[in-house]
Amino acid sequence: MFKALLVNKTDDAGYTCSLTELDESQLPASGDVTVRVEWSTINYKDGLAITGQAPVVRSFPLVPGIDFAGTVTASDHPNWKAGDQVLLNGFGVGESHWGGLAQMARVKGDWLVALPHVLSARDAMALGTAGYTAMLCVQALQRHWEAAGVKPGSGEVLVTGAGGGVGGVAIALLAGMGHAVVASTGRLEEGVYLKALGAAEVIERSGLSAPGKPMQKERWIGVVDSVGSHTLANACASTRYGGAVAACGLAQGMDFPASVAPFILRGVTLYGIDSVMAPLAKREAAWQQLARDLDRSKLESITKEIGLAEALQAGPAILAGQVRGRLVVNVNA
Known part of the structure; x- marks a missing residue:
């Protein structure tokens, strides 16, 4: 038996997520690798799955959790054997396939990445998706800058949604590379925290989140945006000639009320960042660079540890914007 969060529909078409005990025989038969999960985490998408505020979960019953790290206990996959330490992000896990907010998981071996030797399972989930x-x-921006001959210190980089997990790690990475990072947040009281991560300046998000002009004063050499909607449109409109924007989220909305003007008059490039179905080589490169480049002390400063039962309350909190940084889940606590 093992503990897990389980999402289910009720007879009256309601939606529940509760902490329960399951038998290993109940794990999905479609997987070929069984993992004893040690750590998981809570992302925005997990908040949606736990609360049912959006149709993230596509089959019932289902264990949520789009991330996990742990140790292989059994494998029919040629790349993995019992004792291997692995991690997983995405591939529909926690949406259409049982996920990581549990003490056990069974998944396809093709979805797994070897845990980098310098990272613990807890470190990996403090990072998570x-x-x-x-x-x-950051890698998309790096490739763009290298091709254009842009050096660190040659301009400001904007990070939106700075108080969230993506924002916090992006700030730490970019600042560690020598870039001047401007953090946009709706919680200016977090300014000290954001500057400790490496932000040179903290700005109120309202200057970006309202409808704006299609072309604005040039400021950013690059942008990491996890917000979408007007924020993404304004970020593009104020990116400098030849600059780049990496878009990965939709916390403000899925819409993109923008003009083509920044792209055809300033040569701005918009990179769409998909983490769910990214190929294995790209995943491995990202995790290896995280293990190499991220200041581990800064990772610890943005991380709060919770237990599996506490994840039920963490879901609504992350949707309400009440979570700073990263929540790492000790599934065995």
Whole structure:
């Protein structure tokens, strides 16, 4: 038997998520690797799955949790054997396939990444999909800047949704590379925290979140945006000639009320960042660079540890914007 959060529909078409005990025989038969989960985490998408505020969960019953890290206990996959330490992000896990907010998981071996040797399972989940996504964003900007000959210190980089997990890791990574990072947040009281991560300046998000002009004063050499909607449109409108924007989220909305003007008059590039179905080589490169480049002390400063039962309350909190940084879940607590 093992503990897990379980999402289900009720007879009256309601929706529940509760802490329960399951038998290992109930794990999905479609997986070929069984993992004893040690750590998981809570992302925005997990909040939606736990609360039912959006149709993230596509089959019932289902264990939520789009991330986990742990140790292989059994494998029919050629790449993995019992004792291997692995992590997983995305691939529909926690949405259409049982996920990581549990003490056991069974998944397809093709979805797994070897845990980098310098990271513990807890470190990996302190990063989770949020940190991995932030790294994919930063790598897209790095490739763009290298091709354009842009050096650190040559201009400001904007990070929106700075108080969230993607934002916090992006700030730490970019600042560690020598960039001047401007953090946009709706919680200016978090300014000291954001500057400790490496932000050179903290701005109120209202200047970006309202409808704006299609072309604005040039400021950013690059942007990491996890917000979408008007915020993304304004970020593009104020990006400097030849700059780049990496878009990975929709906390404000899925819409993009923008103009083509920044793209055809300033040569701005918009990179769409998908972390869910990214190929294995891209995942491995992101995790290796995270393990190499991220200041581990800064990771600890943005991390709060909770137990599996506490994840039920963490879901609504992350949707309400009440969570700073990363929540790492000790599934065995």
